[in-house]
Amino acid sequence: MRFATYEHRGTVRAGVVSDGGIHPFPRGVTVLDLVRSGSRAAQDAGRTVLGETPVPLDQVRLLPPLDPPTVRDFVAFEEHVEGVVASVSGGSGVPPEWYEAPTFYFTNPYALLGAHDDVPVPPGSRLFDFELEVAAVVGRDGMSLSPEQVEIFGYTILNDWSARDLQRREMKVQLGPAKGKDSATTLGPWLVTADELESCRDSDGLLGLNMRVSVNGTEIGHDRLSNMGWPFEELVAYASRGTWVRAGDVLGSGTCGNGGCLAELWGRRGEQNPPPLRVGDVVEMTVEGIGAIRNTVVPGLDLPPVRPARTRTRSR
Structure with a gap:
């Protein structure tokens, strides 16, 4: 089943996507509500609205499928790490620490954009980039989970837009990408429930889905989701070590390899x-x-330069 959040004639609603369009839930019901109700209850609710008259997809603005409480983004593709290390930090190869555990950072849940929204260039950036990912949505709350205890509600596409020039400076401070990743993240076009993709799993529990990205109609990269170093269940379990994950949390796979x-x-x-x-x-x-998902890059805000730090001149 595919759950979507959309705007139609100035009103935001949640609905179930079919070949005929989007079948709306009653006003006030959100996709996050459905996720937190559990997969079975959500799909039961979805089946009840499939009899509602659908709104044609070409008449709506697709919003991010849900309003997640948190968004984590991993770096789970070895080939991507190898290339970006050379580009962003000037190094070579894959750091041995990458193999030890799945690394992630928290990104901005307030900067989520829909499947066809315009994307402004971040202020001050001249090296703007896309990142092709898949995101999993956690299906139930848990702490210090084993992979077997993890429940994935569903999956969506994630574009982790990146200001590479800002990121290069920030990574030298060794505190993560921060503003380099802060301006925009596309989620969409909808949330596909996990059962729809179970038949795509390989013997390692990874989803063998083809992923492709193009710019102005020219293909730039393609990969398979099964080239992740860890299945999503292991990513969620790692995120939950010593702390909580909640139903509705979004976890990105990290950018795939091969462009x-x-x-x-x-x-x-x-x-x-x-x-x-x-x-x-x-x-x-x-x-x-x-x-x-399909987004157009548009001009961003023209802001004054950031003021440098004061030098430490005062004695203790």
């Missing part, structure tokens, strides 16, 4: 080819079994 972002290709080729994203560029991502 899942421009920075990976820059690191491998030693030049900015393809070039950074420009105003007017259209980035489209498709993931087998989930759908497609």
